[in-house]
Structures are given as C-alpha cells and as structure tokens.
Amino acid sequence: MTQPSVLIVDSSADNREVLRTVLARRGMQVLEAEAADEGLALAREHHPDVIVLDLEAERADAAAIRDQFSEEICGREKSVIVRGKIRRGPVFTGGHVISKPYHFAPLVHTIEQLAAKAA
Secondary structure, three states, X not given: OOOOEEEEXXXXXXXXXXXXXHHHHOOOEEEEEOOHHHHHHHHHHHOOOEEEEEXXXXXXXXXXXXXXXXXXXXXXXOEEEEEOOOOOOOOOOOEEEEOXXXXXXXXXXXXXXXXXXXX
C-alpha cells in the first residue's frame, strides 16, 4: 500500500511547516509550494491524492487559480481543500471549503478522511 500524498499550496512558510510536520507524522507524503503556479506544476507532475490550496493568500485572481486546479483534477479521484473566503460559484467537484479563520485539527482530520477515500 502506498502512502497517501498531499500537496500544500500556501504562501505562509509557517502554515506549510505545521501541516507538513503533522501530516508526515501520520504517514503521508507531503509536497509543498509557496505559490499557485508552482503548486500547479507539482500537481501535474505528482498527482497528489489531496490538494490543500490557500486562495486568500494569493495575489492573483482566485477564480483563475481555482479554474486551473479544477482543470488539473478533472476526471480524477482527487480532493481539493480550499482555505480562504470563496464568495460565489462552485469551488471544485469534490472540493471542500474551509473558511478562515480555521483551526489546524479539523483541517488535518478532513485531509486524513479524504486521503483515506483516495487509498
């Protein structure tokens, strides 16, 4: 059985470090990116089971980023967790929105549940 993989896309090094540490301790392979374009490249190369995407931290248009990641996961059994404030329209098929402010424990629990479904 392979390790579930998670891609964290967040401009905050502190947030990435916390998630990376907790998820790695739970046996997950963790990829991380500081910016959406870097994250999209990693998603295309590694096809992670779960993508954690912080849209609010991005300077670019959140809708365009959402659409790019949506294209990448289209037709695959992937889950996306979007952190931030999404005001309109669907986020992703199979996507989850966790609004800010949030706590890490429920976020990690959601990641674990989605990774288990992908396994």
